[in-house]
Amino acid sequence: xxQLVESGGGLVQAGDSLRLSCTTSGRTFGTLTMGWFRQAPGxxxxxxxxxxxxxxxxxxxxxxxxxxxxxxxxxxxxxxxQMSRLEQEDTAVYYCAASRTLGLVISPYNYNYWGxxxxxxxxx
Numbered sequence: 427x428x429q430l431v432e433s434g435g436g437l438v439q440a441g442d443s444l445r446l447s448c449t450t451s452g453r454t455f456g457t458l459t460m461g462w463f464r465q466a467p468g469x470x471x472x473x474x475x476x477x478x479x480x481x482x483x484x485x486x487x488x489x490x491x492x493x494x495x496x497x498x499x500x501x502x503x504x505x506x507x508q509m510s511r512l513e514q515e516d517t518a519v520y521y522c523a524a525s526r527t528l529g530l531v532i533s534p535y536n537y538n539y540w541g542x543x544x545x546x547x548x549x550x
Contacts, residue, residue: 428452428539432522435544438512442548446507448522448541455503459525461485461537462496462507464518464546471521475507476530485530489515512548519543 434446446462461476475496476485484496495508505522523537531537 428458428524430522430524430539430541432520432541432544435520435546437547437549439549440513442512443508443510444512444546445509446520446522446544446546447504448506449502449504450524450539451503453524455498456480456500457526458539459527459529459531460496460498460505461523461525461531462505463521463523463534463537464516465521465543466518469518471534473532473534474520476532477505478530479528483530485532509546512546514548514550516546517548518546520546 429451432448462474463471465471477496481498493511498505521543522541524539525531525537527536
């Protein structure tokens, strides 16, 4: 079993930056593909970013390209989501997820473990 604990959410103004962290335990972190999803009220949970086990391959949703950066530190069992130039449309609960599947994983159905979520609210 893998446990994921997110931190770093909060209330910020449009244009600000925020960094989310997700620390895992229970399985070798380096064997997991990691992703960040978000879910706004009344909307589906969508993949925002993902990073492969090695960190070489990444995926970004079009809406966050150039503003968000995913990275991982396998020595610290932690994945980060650096968010810059935040917009009101980024307001959502952000979930960290881990997959045992090799390579980049896009579908939420292929993620095996989920964090409890952290709220990010961007005000105008």
